[in-house]
Amino acid sequence: MKKDTQAAYSKTYSEAYRWFVGAGFIVVFLIIFLAYNFFEALSDSQVKAKHQFLSKQVELAAKDVQSQFSMTFDDLMFFVNTIDPNIHVEGSKEQLSLEGRTRRVFNNHRNIVDTLVINFSDRMISYHFDSKNNFIKTLHDQGSIPFWEDSRHIVFGNSINSVSIVAIIDLDRFINNRLGNYYLGLSSEKLLYANGKVIGISDYLSSDDVSLDSKLYSEIDNDIRQGFKGNYQGRIQISESGSTMDALIHQYPFTLYPLTDTLSVIFVQDKAVITSGVIDNYMYLLGILVVLLLIVILTLFRFIKNAEVANQTLSKNSQKISELFRQQNLLLQESRGFIYFQDANRLLTEVSSEVVQILGYDQVDFLKNYRNYFSKEDFEDLDRLINKAIAEQKESISFEFNFQKKNGDWIRARVFERLVYDNSKRFNGIVGICTDIHDKYLAEQEQIRSNQRLKSIMQGLPDNILICDYEGEILDYYVQDQLLFTSPLHTIVGKKMTEVLPESVENLLHKGFETVISTGKLVTLEFETLRQSGKKIFEMRIFKLDDERLISLARNVTGQKLWEKGLQEAMEAAEQANKAKTEFLANMSHEIRTPMNGLLGIISLMENTPLNEQQVKYLRVIRDSGNALTSIINDILDYSKIEAGMMSLDISKFDLKEEVLKILNIFNGLIEEKKIHLRYSFEQFIPKYVQMDKLKLGQILFNLIGNAIKFTPNGGDIIVSVTGEMFLERNVMLNFSIKDSGIGISDDKIQSLKMPFVQADNSNTREYKGTGLGLAISEKLIMLMGGELEIESQLGVGSTFSFSVFGTIWNDQQRVQSEEVTLDFKEDEVKGFDWINMANEYPMSILLVEDNETNLKFMKMLMNELGYDITIAKNGLEGVMAVQEGDFDLIFMDIQMPKMNGLEATAQIRKLEEKSKVPIIGLSANAFHEDINNAISIGMNGYLTKPVQVMEIALTIKKHHELKSKGGTF
The missing domain is CATH 3.40.50.2300 (Response regulator)
Structure with missing residues (x-):
């Protein structure tokens, strides 16, 4: 009985012991578990916050560097576009102004621009600051060897004013300066990825002081070269301090146009520093629990160790999966695609969220109604293709079809589907990717249409077209005339050109091919051949089609x-x-x-x-008749010279207003005799001195003003006005108008007046005499000077003769001396x-x-x-x-x-x-x-x-x- 009681007690004790031990273990475990998870939660929160901070800071820093560099580039481009290429005198006001502008460029961009070289057509001037902060200006011979060739530099050119500048830049100093504005906290580093190399930005770091784990470097290098920003965790070793840190790493790629360097800003934060504050707060708690933990650890050491190993493995796998999903999402976004899953019955079970962006449907709607968004023909074709693939146990299929978006538009899409089978080769479902290829499809269709148009054009050309490789082997042909060839056309593909063309052309072809291949320039050959119909002359042009083919066009x-x-x-x-x-x-x-x-x-x-008085009258009649005959002779000879194409412009510089007034003064006597009211006006814009053919302008004005006076009755009005319009800096278009209150001209005779020997009144009783050449000569001279004569007239009211001529403004303010x-x-x-x-x-x-x-x-x-x-x-x-x-x-x-x-x-x-x-x-x-x-x-x-x-x-x-x-x- 006692033994039974003792056994029961022992059993109870044993059970109680096990219960207490178990309960104690559970309590300790719960405490440690909660403390540990609370610690992990705080640590994770700190790490996530630091991730966000680093991601934002590295993006701001990269964009800041890129923005500042772009501002520098724009300022230098503006600077070169506004330099006066005619600055030649040292110490002149313009030269000092240029130096002042150059100083302002350095003041604004001193941290990047090391030296500025201004390259005029006849000399070079360089500016820089020396070590004592003195502004140094140096003149260089135009033919000297450029001293900036071995330095990083950018050339800014201006084709209009023929001035260029070369900016020698200090990229390291610039980036170091910009990134120095960003504070990351303790145990952090700022690095620069440049063309595959990681460089330290801090003063105490160099390119050899920073080393990354090869796998980590490979991952970062791959993302940067693809233009992806990224965040990572890994170990970084700093050689200068000999320390190694488990770090949070964020990078953001950027470009500095027009430089072609591959660049990215990298910010690094020691992970241990982030969690150090949390550890301090929990040290006391851990001290209290350590005794209990020792007991539990002895029992659960192996279990914990195995769990830790498993947890680490799981964590690593989880990171890999997360990164894989991140990269997958990036690829889907870049390729404009979404993923979907189908079961064994080919019902859609899941679709990725990208379907909203691509097609506009939400996921639930698409899962239920996706079949309605195909065209009937495309769905039937896709159904047949999948059934055939399942029957043939194919692993994958690809298909293009039209997909309707939610807004009603149709796009071209491409699907790639992976068919899933179980161990018994039974069909289990589909994993597919649907990609929007509409832009590519449209481009391909346009390319096809372009090729078809090109083919139609080539078939419609009268030339015999041969496409061949660099060895002369014919790849394709478009032939309209078989007369040139010695072989049937259907047999020439694959043969050498020398085999299908007359033998006399062989040497010319060899030389032409060598010239085209070596120089890339078009070569034209001309040769003769004897055919049954007689001697024929052909012209052949040979030029490069691409890096592997030549094209020849031969024509009879x-x-x-x-x-x-x-x-x-x-x-x-x-x-x-x-x-x-x-x-x-x-x-x-x-x-x-x-x-x-x-x-x-x-x-x-x-x-x-x-x-005596009678003899004086006779002499005046003879003199006037002689002068009239001389005028007629001048008109006939002038018009004959114009018709013979021998009339050319003789450009001279003269005072425009003075020349017009001189022409008006010639008619003073006749104007006073007929009591004509003559008015003239010059637009305020009209330049004082111009360059053009003064004599021809005077002849035009003499004829038109003379006609106006001739056909204006006594007491009538004549208005001469001159206006102008300046263009392209020094060029001017002068508009002349001579308006009279004369007899006017009927509409049906205005155009005929410009013809030689034609007058408004050609009858033998006409009141106004003349050769009828004045207007014809004037129109020809106006056309020669780049203008056109216009006539507006109304019978009984008057006429307006207007024309425009082109000239050049002469800026010299001294009086123009006569060049006649x-x-x-x-x-x-x-x-x-x-x-x-x-x-x-x-x-x-x-x-x-x-x-x-x-x-x-x-x-x-x-x-x-x-x-x-x-x-x-x-x-x-x-x-x-x-x-x-x-x-x-x-x-x-x-x-x-x-x-x-x-x-x-x-x-x-x-x-x-x-x-x-x-x-x-x-x-x-x-x-x-x-x-x-x-x-x-x-x-x-x-x-x-x-x-x-x-x-x-x-x-x-x-x-x-x-x-x-x-x-x-x-």
Whole structure:
């Protein structure tokens, strides 16, 4: 009984002991468990908070570096675009302004810009700060070797002002400076990933002081090169302090345009520092529990150890799975896809959340109704494809189809499905990825259409097109004419070009292929072949299609060559005709003006002889008729020259307003006679000095203003206005308008007025006479100067003639000196000048070189009236001999003469050492401006065109006498 009681007691004790031990173990376990989990929760919270802090800080730092670098790039680009390329004078206001701007660039971007080099067209200037913070400026020769080639630099160019700058940058200093603004706390490091290398940013760290575990480095390197930001945990060793830390690592990649470096900011935080505060708070608790833990540890040591190992393994696997899911989500986001799962009955059981972003459906809706979002044909095709794959035990399938989004749009999608089977090869379900490939699909369709269009174009070209490799083997062809080939077309693919083309082309092909392959430039070959139909000429162009293929285009140009030959012959014939026309015009000018010179000259002399009133009237009729005939001759010759294409622009600088007023002053007498109210206006914008053809502008204004005065009745109104518009800095478009209150023109005759020899009234009884060439000449001259003549008119009301011409503004504020070569005299010089026996006051020794008898008679009589006994030479050769034998103060030289013309004679006289300075005045019927310029360029001092006026001769002699007296030259 006792034994039974003792046994029961022992059993009870044993059970109680086991119960207490068990209860104590449970209590201790619960306490430790709660303490441990509370500690872990706080630690995890601290770590997560630090993760968020580091993620935000590293992103802000990377964006700050990128933003600051972009600001520097924009400022330097603005700087180069606003540099004046014409700054040449050292110490000038512009040069000092440039240095001040350069200092401001350094002040704003000193932490990145080390040196600035400004490259002008003729020199280079560099600026930098030395170690003592002095601003240093250095001039370099343009041809010197660039000293920045071995440094990290950026070139900023400007194609408009031909100025470029080179910015030598200190990237390490810049990034160190920017990242220094971010405080991470104790036991943290700031690192920089640059082109595969991790570099320490702190002053005490270098690129060799930081080392990462190879696996950790590989993971970081892979994410950065793909452009992904990331966070990691791993061990980092700092060589400088010899410490190793289990660290939280965050990186954020960035780019510094235009640099091509692969860069990322890396922030590191020692994990131990994060949890150290939590450990201190729980040290007392752990001290109390340590005794209890010793007892439990002895019992559960093995269990705990195994659990710890299992927990570590589970933690690592969990991290790997989390990272795998993170990367998977990133890939899905980048590829615009979502994952789905189907069971053995092919019912959709699960779909990833990306379906909302891709298609717009929520997950529940898509799981229930996804079949409705296929087109019927696509779903049936997909169903057949999957059934066939299951029957054939295929592991995967791929298929493209159209998917309808929630907004009603249809997109192109691609699915990749992995078919799952059990051990018995029974179908268990599907894991699939659906990807939005709509943009790619549209691009591919456009590429197909583009290829089809290109193929259609190539098939429609008249050329024989061959595509071949660099060895000449034919890969494809588009042939319209089989005449060139020696083999049937269906057999040429795979053959060499030399095998299917005539043998005579082989050497040309070899040389052409070598040139195209070595230079990459287009080569054109031309060759002849003999066919049954006769000799044929072909032109072949060869050029690169890509890095592996060439393309040749051959065309039968036999007809074109024959046409070109005919065209060449026609052009030569036309040039001969033009040359003949030019010579005819020159001869006509000379032959007509020469007798007119004698006629009008004699009339001028007769007007100074005693005449009765009737004789004076007769002479005036003859003089006016001669002047009218001269005007008609000028119009005909000018228009003939324009039609022959011999008229060109002679650009000069002149005062625009002064020139217009000069034209208006010509008509003062007629305006006063008809009591016309003339008004003129110049827009405020109009520049004072311009560059254009002054003579042609004057001729246009003379014709149009003269017409306005002619057709405006007595007491009428004429308004001349000049406006303008500046463009491209120094260019100007001048708009002229001449409005009159004349008889007007009917609409049906306005356009015909621009035709030569046409007038509004062509009847024999017309009131207003003329050649009808004024408007035709004016329109041609306006077109030559880049404008167009416009006419607005109303019968009985008046007309407005307007035109625009292009010119260049001349910025020099000094008065423009006349660039003309004709002899102009002021009105006060002509008025009241008595030329009878002027030789008494202005003695001169004069030589006249003239071959025309009429002009000789006129000049002799004129010189006799002037009081001069002149020497005469009847051709240029005699004129040169006369100058060699005698001394003359002035020479009047005709141009067209036998044996030696006036230009040749002038050139010979200018070669005479002692007589080379004698003034020579051209006296010729060649009145074209080009003739006058040619005469001056050869050595003439002036030029008088026939018919000349007596006063012009007299004033020319007077002018040279005055210059001789002052010791100057004309």
